[in-house]
Amino acid sequence: MLPEDWVARGLPIEVGRKLMTAAIRGNEVRGVKRAALEEIERTTSAESLRIEKRETAPDGFVKYLFEIGVEAVRIPVPCEAPGADVSAYAGKEKKYIVCVSSQAGCALACSFCATGALGFRRNLTAAEIVGQVLAVRAEADRPVRGVVFMGMGEPFLNYDHVIQAARILCHPSGGAIDAKSITISTAGIVPQIRRFTEEGHKFRLAVSLTHAVPSQRRKLMPIEQVHPTEELVRALHDHARARKTRVLVEYVLLGGVNDSPADAKALVDLLDRKLVKVDLIDVNGDTGGYRRASKKARSAFLDVLAGAQIPFAIRYSGGQEVSAGCGQLAAGERGARML
Ligand code: SF4
Incomplete structure (x- = not known):
């Protein structure tokens, strides 16, 4: 409370x-x-969740499986991958960000996501969400300074518990994490984006888009049939204007599917460059049978974004060796049985 x-x-x-x-x-x-x-x-209750298993990847990412059958990922900043460029962090604090789950499984069935393949099991309580951060923090050798709701589940289909958890995590008497360092990522539940905007939360909003052409997006993200791209983009632009901040637009690059210059041009035409920042993520794992974009295709895609002056970043999605990357959380075989 x-x-x-x-x-x-x-x-x-x-x-x-x-x-x-x-x-x-x-x-x-x-x-x-x-x-x-x-x-x-x-x-x-302020119990941390009991850790069933932890797996550490060579780049320092750690994937946790909890007793309730959901996973979280501890993300080192800067990343410890051999050869990673950490010069931008010179003199900056070493810290962790925790990627938490908001649901066991997920109903939205995005075609590139292992969690979606599990189907929906249940919403997590606020205590179970906060408990993931407490468990990771209890054994961390660096401070936990950020939380991203990008693990298992669609946070805005568990809105009340997610917001309650985020409020506890940022409260000075609670988790004491800066509200602006808490990011809630949605696949596009438009009414809840509108509610989130109206309620005036300081948490950051991220929206998973992944294709700018509705007929193509529908094949990748079935939520398009319920909340079409046009409504979604209007809601995220309105949020950016109301909160005077850029909304993070996540775009999973799928080789041969959404990585052409024409796809990039569609993205540029859809978004207001003053209101968004595009976060490009290479597809992970083998869910859906996708492959990563080639270097050449990726570079041509980025050229279009740069030419249109759309701010973008390529998000390093680490922990591949332990299936901790974006879209890979499936609670393992054992965890899936526990769900
Ligand atoms: S990407 Fe997110 S919303 Fe889509 S199926 Fe996976 S967990 Fe659910």
């Missing part, structure tokens, strides 16, 4: 803050009646 929730129960905000601190950190709280402490004990 957040301090504001305790205020709703008639307690002063400062007591609410102390109670939240006690719940998260297990501190003793002076000046709070025993009855209130018993109430917090009864109604809250």
